[in-house]
Amino acid sequence: MNKEIRSDKRIKNIIGIIQSCLILILIFLIVFMIIQINRLQGTARVINYAGLVRGATQREVKLEITGNQKDELIKYLDNILSGLRYQEGQYDLVKIHDKEYQDKLRIQSEYWEKLKTEIGEVRSKGYQNTDIVNMSEIYFEMADETVFAAENYSEKIAIKIRTIEFLSALDMFCLVILIIMQTLTAMKMAMNNKLLEQKAYTDAHTGLPNKDACELLLNTPEKVKESTACMMFDLNNLKIVNDTMGHSAGDRLIMDFAQLLRSVIPEKNFVGRYGGDEFMAVIYHTSKTEVEELLKSLYREKDRLNSNENQIQIDYACGWAFPDEDGAYTMQMLLDKADVYMYENKQLCKKRKI
Known part of the structure; x- marks a missing residue:
């Protein structure tokens, strides 16, 4: 009986250690999930503004072709692109740490400078004497690729979050199993202790209290x-x-x-x-x-x-x-x-x- 109680105590201690480790892992997973969720929210904002750049640039080109100059719209686009690349400006944009996205954004930003130069040519020569329409289509495709790269990065984060959710659920399931095992072990130990106590106060020959x-x-x-x-x-x-x-x-x-x-x-x-x-x-x-x-x-x-x-x-x-x-x-x-x-x-x- 004493050997069984010692064995139960060892099992209880092992369960306690594993339970503590699982709790620490769960805390880490929750913290990591919060970070990923915040990153996903920031990425969603980036995707939104990258899409705005794509549409607003097309609008700017159409306005310039029709003779409606919109310097404030150009400034607006400059600010968004600067915010996307360097987290500057008033739009509170985050930096996406993804090489494909950053490469696409850099190429798009460099081409935007060329497109602005071409807009200046439109204003001085008229759009018929420029390549503004073709450049606008090329820029649209570049912006589209940038948005697509940001969306891919967002999907990667979403996959991470789903993986963390699964691991957290598995961790909590293991914790529940351990709690049940710990409860059963404690009940068994209590029963064994009660039997030992009864044995200590029972006359072995007659079964009466000793x-x-x-x-x-x-x-x-x-x-x-x-x-x-x-x-x-x-x-x-x-x-x-x-x-x-x-x-x-x-x-x-x-x-x-x-x-x-x-x-x-x-x-x-x-x-x-x-x-x-x-x-x-x-x-x-x-x-x-x-x-x-x-x-x-x-x-x-x-x-x-x-x-x-x-x-x-x-x-x-x-x-x-x-x-x-x-x-x-x-x-x-x-x-x-x-x-x-x-x-x-x-x-x-x-x-x-x-």
Whole structure:
């Protein structure tokens, strides 16, 4: 039993260590997920503004072709592209750490400078004498590729987030399993401890509470209630049985007497083996009349058992006591009083035999 308890404790400690590691991993995954979500939100904003650049540039070219100069629109596009490349300006744009996207954005930004030069040519020469339309289409494709690269990067982050979600769910599932295992181990340990405690306070031969259990009850400092009686029993013929019939017969006599006490005295009351041939009982919520009737029942059951030819004859001395009306008795004091009466009864039994 002790080896099993030590094994359960080791298992509990191992589960505790694994549980702590899983909690740390879960914290790391949650923090990493928050970072990725923030990055995804920033990327979504970049995709949005990259798309705005694509559409607004086409609008600017159309306006210039129709003779409507929009320097503020050009400045707006400059600011967005600068924000996309260097996180400058008023748009609070994040930098996407992706080589494909950065290469596409750099090429688009460089071509934008060429497109602005061509817009200047449109203003001075007219669009018929420039390559503005063709350059606008090329720029649109470049902007489209930049947006596509940003979307690919966003999808990579989304995949990371889904992976983290799966790992977090798996981690939490493992934690739940460990908590269940830990609970079952704790319940098993509690049950084993209870069994050990019962074993420590149980007489192995009779199954009754042993001397330690009796002492635990007797050492209770509370005063005994008036409705409580304490009984002391002593087997009169145990030594004779041991000497003439052997110790196995003596053990059988002790067992028979223990069964006699437990069969007659109601289960709610305490019955214990106080020593080798001494037993004690505590009767709760009783009266002197009920105790006397209980003793009569014990004598009748003893006589019935002794009438069996194969039965080792049971003979015992008994003493019992109630607390005085002043209620000043502890359980130990009450047992001492019952022990005195039991000794007197034992002496009386010896005189009768003489």
